[in-house]
Amino acid sequence: MRSFSSVFSGIERALSGAGLDGYLVIFGSITVMAVLIMAIFANYIAPYDPVQSVGPAIHPPCTKYIMGTDSIGRDVFSRIVYGSRTILTVVVMSTGLSMVIGIPLGLISGYMGGILDRILSLIMDSIYAFPGLILAIVIAAMLGPGIYNTALSLAVVYIPTYFRMIRGEVLSLRERLFIEAARAIGAKSRRIITKYIFPNVIYLIAVIFSLNVADAILTEAGLSFLGLSVTAPTPDWGFDLKNGQRYFLSGIWWPVTFPGIMIILLALGFGFLGEGLNTIVSKRGE
Amino acid sequence: MTSLKTYVITRVLLTIPMIFILLTLVFFVMRVLPGNPVIAMVGMKASQRYIKQLEHELRLDKPLWEQYVDYLNRLLHGDLGRSMIWGRRPVINEIMDHFPATLELTVWGFIFSVLLGLATGVVAGVKEGGKMDFAMRVYSIVVYSLFIPWFGMVLQLIFGVWLHALPVGGRINPLLTPKHITGIYVLDSMLTWNLPALSSSIRHLMLPSLTLGIVLSGIYTRLVRSSLIEVLGQDFIRACKSRGLPERSILFKHGLKNALIPILTMMGLQFALLLAGAVLTETTFSWPGIGTFLMERIEYRDFTTVQGTVVFYAIFVALISLIVDLIYAYIDPRVRY
Numbered sequence: 001m002r003s004f005s006s007v008f009s010g011i012e013r014a015l016s017g018a019g020l021d022g023y024l025v026i027f028g029s030i031t032v033m034a035v036l037i038m039a040i041f042a043n044y045i046a047p048y049d050p051v052q053s054v055g056p057a058i059h060p061p062c063t064k065y066i067m068g069t070d071s072i073g074r075d076v077f078s079r080i081v082y083g084s085r086t087i088l089t090v091v092v093m094s095t096g097l098s099m100v101i102g103i104p105l106g107l108i109s110g111y112m113g114g115i116l117d118r119i120l121s122l123i124m125d126s127i128y129a130f131p132g133l134i135l136a137i138v139i140a141a142m143l144g145p146g147i148y149n150t151a152l153s154l155a156v157v158y159i160p161t162y163f164r165m166i167r168g169e170v171l172s173l174r175e176r177l178f179i180e181a182a183r184a185i186g187a188k189s190r191r192i193i194t195k196y197i198f199p200n201v202i203y204l205i206a207v208i209f210s211l212n213v214a215d216a217i218l219t220e221a222g223l224s225f226l227g228l229s230v231t232a233p234t235p236d237w238g239f240d241l242k243n244g245q246r247y248f249l250s251g252i253w254w255p256v257t258f259p260g261i262m263i264i265l266l267a268l269g270f271g272f273l274g275e276g277l278n279t280i281v282s283k284r285g286e
Numbered sequence: 287m288t289s290l291k292t293y294v295i296t297r298v299l300l301t302i303p304m305i306f307i308l309l310t311l312v313f314f315v316m317r318v319l320p321g322n323p324v325i326a327m328v329g330m331k332a333s334q335r336y337i338k339q340l341e342h343e344l345r346l347d348k349p350l351w352e353q354y355v356d357y358l359n360r361l362l363h364g365d366l367g368r369s370m371i372w373g374r375r376p377v378i379n380e381i382m383d384h385f386p387a388t389l390e391l392t393v394w395g396f397i398f399s400v401l402l403g404l405a406t407g408v409v410a411g412v413k414e415g416g417k418m419d420f421a422m423r424v425y426s427i428v429v430y431s432l433f434i435p436w437f438g439m440v441l442q443l444i445f446g447v448w449l450h451a452l453p454v455g456g457r458i459n460p461l462l463t464p465k466h467i468t469g470i471y472v473l474d475s476m477l478t479w480n481l482p483a484l485s486s487s488i489r490h491l492m493l494p495s496l497t498l499g500i501v502l503s504g505i506y507t508r509l510v511r512s513s514l515i516e517v518l519g520q521d522f523i524r525a526c527k528s529r530g531l532p533e534r535s536i537l538f539k540h541g542l543k544n545a546l547i548p549i550l551t552m553m554g555l556q557f558a559l560l561l562a563g564a565v566l567t568e569t570t571f572s573w574p575g576i577g578t579f580l581m582e583r584i585e586y587r588d589f590t591t592v593q594g595t596v597v598f599y600a601i602f603v604a605l606i607s608l609i610v611d612l613i614y615a616y617i618d619p620r621v622r623y
Contacts, residue, residue, distance in 0.1 A: 125304070130558060130603055137565070226565075249443060
């Protein structure tokens with residue numbers, strides 16, 4: 001079993017020479033981990049039931065309700081803690097689905113080339129060119145609210161992102177000597193893709209994943225802000241922000257500010273993680 | 287010149303399958319997904335006869351492929367159908383009522399984002415790997431992560447409520463609405479020399495377009511930065527330096543000018559982001575554009591209008607990317623293969 005200190009020294013070694021980008025990775029990982037822990041241990045962290053009225057309505061933050069209460073007296077902090085579950089579930093499910101479809105298609109399309117590649121690329125490029133949020137809005141509106149439906153509508157939007165990046169990488173890998181060697185000794189296409197090409201795109205998947213999740217978080221929040229993601233009383237950051245909007249300009253800032261900051265922090269966490277990793281990896285490449 | 291002509295023809299021909307794929311996608315999203323759109327709209331309690339009649343009107347009683355052919359055929363003739371509610375106006379008229387507002391917002395948002403992106407991108411790209419470079423990279427991620435509704439509301443609170451400096455919603459003071467020429471208020475009021483309308487529309491535009499512009503500026507920061515770094519590393523820049531040209535002139539006259547060309551190719555995709563961001567901006571600022579219109583009609587389950595609006599978006603995006611590519615080919619001769 002590896003001890004904690006050896007894990008830390010491993011991280012230190014990995015980040016050495018990364019310079020300022022190392023800090024981005026650290027900030028990003030800490031933020032993401034914090035929200036993850038919040039989601040997993042929500043029932044221990046949240047002081048109140050997130051869907052029950054537990055105090056006076058629109059009470060400003062105080063020691064009893066550290067982030068205040070919303071328009072029907074629910075504890076804003078408890079809703080934020082439980083809301084992390086909603087957004088993470090949706091984003092993890094949708095990203096998983098986009099990867100499961102987008103990555104194999106990108107691998108096959110890029111390696112095989114030909115007419116299949118032409119058709120797939122045209123389809124993916126067309127979807128990619130369409131405004132993602134608007135596509136998600138229409139799919140979500142037709143499917144109706146709910147966590148699974150939201151995840152599905154986000155997944156459709158992000159399949160082309162994975163497809164295009166993986167395909168582009170495969171195109172350049174295909175010309176490399178070791179792939180040619182594998183082909184020369186008679187390895188089958190399936191074997192070349194799974195054994196030789198796939199391991200070489202894993203780092204890229206990690207980078208696209210972080211950057212894509214940052215985007216998916218903002219889109220999920222956008223969908224819930226527009227009222228297309230979850231229904232009341234499910235705690236959800238974007239949805240809570242929308243519900244607080246009516247009172248915000250009359251000075252009731254807490255039901256809007258805290259969910260908003262959480263959305264931004266989580267998107268920022270993944271964004272920094274992706275940016276840092278990307279720079280460090282490309283520096284290594286040189 | 288012939289190579290340019292070939293390029294234009296190829297590019298135009300490529301737009302057709304793109305539009306076709308998007309139209310097909312919209313068709314299937316609107317029909318194959320579970321739920322009967324008619325029942326969703328009129329409710330379960332509507333009479334069987336009324337439901338049948340509406341289904342017939344929407345061609346939902348026909349087989350799917352027949353619906354599909356019919357749908358494409360109508361679109362080919364520029365027919366987006368009629369709205370299912372409120373006077374049943376043609377969808378295209380409804381869209382055109384709201385389109386100028388969205389255009390005005392996105393154009394101003396675009397201008398702000400390009401200006402901010404240029405400034406920050408140049409600061410970052412001049413010295414790759416420096417402290418300012420890192421700061422600008424962080425800037426680009428931070429602004430992109432600013433959730434538009436939240437950021438918009440914060441600006442509303444600061445400039446609208448606390449400072450009483452700018453209006454927090456709407457397009458113009460309704461009493462000052464200028465004569466309808468293009469529907470773009472800033473342009474209309476300039477054309478009619480209507481100064482109060484001009485000032486009112488600009489004041490209403492400030493917060494929404496700044497929100498949109500700031501959030502999307504991060505993308506331009508990155509584009510300008512990477513493009514500038516690439517250009518500054520090329521031989522002709524070294525040649526300029528060895529000839530002893532002043533740094534400033536190298537950066538702006540030779541570096542930035544060449545760096546801007548590849549950025550143009552990305553404009554098409556940026557425009558899609560601008561339109562998506564506009565939906566959130568419009569809902570936050572009660573801006574009467576296509577975004578708020580689409581959300582309103584989704585709420586009323588106006589099936590034909592929702593479909594027509596999305597089709598409109600698809601064609602619009604495809605045409606913008608076509609125009610951008612053609613301009614690029616005109617400016618940069620290397621593209622014309």
